[in-house]
Amino acid sequence: MTTTLTTTFIAARSRAHGPTSALWxxxxxxxxxxxxxxxxxxxxxxxxxxxxPDQPWPVSTRDVCPTCTVLA
Structure with missing residues (x-):
């Protein structure tokens, strides 16, 4: 029996902190x-x-975390 593992990602929104803006x-x-x-x-x-929960990844906006884009 083979087991297939799938990785699922969902989007999350961070809060703005100081000079940084909120990102997906x-x-x-x-x-x-x-x-x-x-x-x-x-x-x-x-x-x-x-x-x-209802926002799929990847999101289609410009304010996306560049690190998450590469890692996911």
């Missing part, structure tokens, strides 16, 4: 979408950001 980040999901509740999660770049 990628969060790797290891649980059912029904368990995603919009709480803060650790993103693939190591930032904490609030998950937006």
């Amino acid at each position: 980040h990628a969060v790797e999901v290891h649980r059912a979408p029904s368990e995603i509740d919009g709480a803060c999660e650790l993103t693939v770049c190591g930032t904490l950001a609030r998950v937006v």
